[in-house]
Amino acid sequence: MKKLAAALALSFAISPAMAEEEEMVVNIKRLSMETTQKIAMAAIEACRKEGINIGVTVVDRNGIPQVMLRDTLAAHLTIEISKRKAYTAANFNATTSSLEDRANTAVGRFDDLIMSAGGVPINVGGFIYGGIGVSGAPSGETDEKCAQAGLAAVAEDLEMM
Amino acid sequence: MKKLAAALALSFAISPAMAEEEEMVVNIKRLSMETTQKIAMAAIEACRKEGINIGVTVVDRNGIPQVMLRDTLAAHLTIEISKRKAYTAANFNATTSSLEDRANTAVGRFDDLIMSAGGVPINVGGFIYGGIGVSGAPSGETDEKCAQAGLAAVAEDLEMM
Amino acid sequence: MKKLAAALALSFAISPAMAEEEEMVVNIKRLSMETTQKIAMAAIEACRKEGINIGVTVVDRNGIPQVMLRDTLAAHLTIEISKRKAYTAANFNATTSSLEDRANTAVGRFDDLIMSAGGVPINVGGFIYGGIGVSGAPSGETDEKCAQAGLAAVAEDLEMM
């Protein structure tokens, strides 16, 4: 298979991204379930240390869920909000906190998006694997901190891939 | 069954909340139908005294309806609006009036939420049983007043639980 | 059947409204199809005089459609927008133009509502029969003017009911 490493290293929504047209097939790296679960558990634990029960979703590059964990007392709402934050982060290759000033635009109000802190893209070594979304903390900053803790749990190992 | 009273006494969305991880099972108190209906009827009657026909929904801790009453001449709209106010109050453990300044944020615009006065959490003795939502009065203040009347009808007895 | 004329004469969402609780049944007046179609055609024709093709929906008191007409070249969008304007007018017993300052509130953003000019309640002699919604004119003012023309076509006769 021909390599498209250069193209894949580019973000595909915010930064320019291009597949060279002569290719028939491109190679997409996908996190295993173990990796996504490790991310989700680290986010859960980071928030527990703050005394908070959250919901967390990890999605693939398309924004499709790979794992969803809802802590024992996390609110029902955290299932869908964490999913949409993860979807947003993966599709924009950006933290949802950095998108907050676009939250009330025509695109920002789109159903599947939540441009509010708590979503973090899984972008390691220039490749977008997917996104992490956290919901349930009193502030979005804490949601994001827990999502970042999830990413941190696997980032070093992913860099060596 | 091990007790998690301390954890359960904490709000789970606004205030910090945490289930200790070594527990296998936690104990959730759930209002009986009689209790939820008593709440709903008290809200209906409080609004009738103001000359207003409302719709009212009482939801459990997850935000799932236990009872819905739509007064004889209440508008169709009151079914869904009262349900979403109750869902919002239960999931945020807060009156929806206190959330109004978050109504036009990315999370506040989420489909299932209505951050407009008329929703009241059923939080008695530090435990969140669910939420009450009222819709149909000319002002949200009156909606909330009727919802509070619903809560008042059972609060004292619930405190002794 | 006992009469509840006084209660029915009151608006049920904006103004106070109350069914006396000892009643088993109330009497709701419903427009016949001929009446709703006469309304819709008058709205269509009023806009044609302005050189405009519109979509128009007439709903009953619950906000449920009785008739929908889409003029020959009216945009697809006018089907759903006219329906929601009619629903809004019927449920709030108010023109949607008078609700425009509430359009961007938590309730105003609710899916089924369009708080933008073009919706007119069918309130004759103090009774709410339903609502009319018009969409397709370049300005909401013209939409409302055509909806009002629809109401005018039947109001005098309805007053004698």
Next chain:
Amino acid sequence: MKKLAAALALSFAISPAMAEEEEMVVNIKRLSMETTQKIAMAAIEACRKEGINIGVTVVDRNGIPQVMLRDTLAAHLTIEISKRKAYTAANFNATTSSLEDRANTAVGRFDDLIMSAGGVPINVGGFIYGGIGVSGAPSGETDEKCAQAGLAAVAEDLEMM
């Protein structure tokens, strides 16, 4: 207002029904909230006597909910199933048990319909007020029995309307 009693006495979906075209307005009788709640409570109690917790919905003639009660331990599913059975009974002016042989037809599979025992039309004195739907009993026969108990609680009084 002109009377359309004859027309209204006819079922409008199964049996022939016709509004005379020269009428501008017809008169629709609507149950008060007290009546619908009395129906719902009687259904709940009839099933409790069998040792069963159910969900019950009472809808108006259009199939729109007026009251929903979910007994303390009734399954989540009973909310929506009871609503659809009530909607079906009201729209077809028939018990849903009598429609079971049409359940697997193109119309019977329509989303809003559940042609399975447990739905009973509120047809008293030849007028269709709405429908009752019950869900949660081990058999549809018991569901229907409880719905019928709900109707029985008000039928005699309604006949004198």
Next chain:
Amino acid sequence: MKKLAAALALSFAISPAMAEEEEMVVNIKRLSMETTQKIAMAAIEACRKEGINIGVTVVDRNGIPQVMLRDTLAAHLTIEISKRKAYTAANFNATTSSLEDRANTAVGRFDDLIMSAGGVPINVGGFIYGGIGVSGAPSGETDEKCAQAGLAAVAEDLEMM
């Protein structure tokens, strides 16, 4: 503009249909609102002669509604069922009664389709203008008869187009 009359004369779903690829634009005939309303009213009146109140929808070639009439006492259900029958007839260029043996196939169960008698394609002179759907009669045969009466009201004039 080049003519594609031959291609357009063919049904596009059941019978073979082909646009020649060198064309940039094809010409689609669309019924005016007057024509669709004439169809709908004729269907309403045909069923009234049988003593039945129906709902009727007329859709364009894509299956998008142009007019919906719900007779005074027609059930709520007739709005959506008539729309789906019309959609089915237009998309398959066939009466829905002729499709009944396909009703319980994977395609026949598709949400937007109702393969049950009462839908008639508006196919005149070999061109598919759209479809008519009728719902509300005790039998599908009567629904179809009324839909056919709708078509008959305009067919002769359309043939001269």
Next chain:
Amino acid sequence: MKKLAAALALSFAISPAMAEEEEMVVNIKRLSMETTQKIAMAAIEACRKEGINIGVTVVDRNGIPQVMLRDTLAAHLTIEISKRKAYTAANFNATTSSLEDRANTAVGRFDDLIMSAGGVPINVGGFIYGGIGVSGAPSGETDEKCAQAGLAAVAEDLEMM
């Protein structure tokens, strides 16, 4: 708080279940996240031993998800199918395989239900905690076997609760 152990020990949908009406509050046991995740991982591993990648969802008593794991190569479809099987098992307090003969009834075709093998209720010591749903194996029998393995991983400990 008064005890309702007897009532709670009864299934609430298939078997008779009743909350005594004089109670204000009942006590519902809820699995912690650790427990639900232990269940999900055991199901994943049981299927991996068969060389199969599955999706698994564990829901609470209401049928609301607590955890969702989608194995690395499991199909997209397994997210929603596993969720609906778990919902079905929890709401009927029955394995979905035992419901297969009801799959093509009016209730069985309801959107949220999948009456096909792979769903197992979490019923331990006579109390319904929720449900497990598995999707992705070539046969439903294998799906169910993996779901049962999930339950087995915690059943003994739960019995001592």
Next chain:
Amino acid sequence: MKKLAAALALSFAISPAMAEEEEMVVNIKRLSMETTQKIAMAAIEACRKEGINIGVTVVDRNGIPQVMLRDTLAAHLTIEISKRKAYTAANFNATTSSLEDRANTAVGRFDDLIMSAGGVPINVGGFIYGGIGVSGAPSGETDEKCAQAGLAAVAEDLEMM
């Protein structure tokens, strides 16, 4: 068939538009698939020159998709956003950039609409054929530029139709 060229030359939503009521049928021009695909490919290529992978949808006059292309690395989100921009442009006969100041009105927030740059109406010679929607570039200006490149690829030839 009678000609309605004058009426068709007018925009139908923003500018006045009117079908003369005596007509039975109007003539609507529809782009062939080759034409819509040529448009879509030109948009894709214009954005590739900028180093960007986009999603593009071309819709007909009703706003119904004729072609959707998602470039190799374009985000999942671009499918639906490009569709809604195209729908918006076709229904308003306006670029979505020109509608941005209406984006946060009651109508602008309607689900099917995205009033954000990237949508361009296919209006050639005064006739509205449909719309083009582009999503995926870092800025709406670039999205619109690519959509315009799509239109430019066929405009000259369409003018001769």
Next chain:
Amino acid sequence: MKKLAAALALSFAISPAMAEEEEMVVNIKRLSMETTQKIAMAAIEACRKEGINIGVTVVDRNGIPQVMLRDTLAAHLTIEISKRKAYTAANFNATTSSLEDRANTAVGRFDDLIMSAGGVPINVGGFIYGGIGVSGAPSGETDEKCAQAGLAAVAEDLEMM
């Protein structure tokens, strides 16, 4: 990156499939837009030779659309049906014709699935790239034949990847 070629060579829904758990990342091959469009055009052309206008959708491994082409006169319905057939073929790694005997099971009736001929998995060299769905021909056999023609247009080249 570690290779998981063996696992990836296995179908992931029908045949056993397993990612080895020690892997952090797996490698998924994705078709470029050029390839998916080549497939779609070949399907369109194969059906045009039969005198038929179809709709065709090509989806990726998750079942997410990459391209949708609707031929000039293809029915509206073909958009969604072709998408669901493609989704089904990709998720089951099987032609939808081979699944027809499962079409009326609980899983087969799931909303996103259409188990009717016309869907073909893009499985080349033992790897599942996605699926092709075709709708619009008078028979499913012809739909499938055109989908196969689409696959044939790229299969040989893909085998050399």
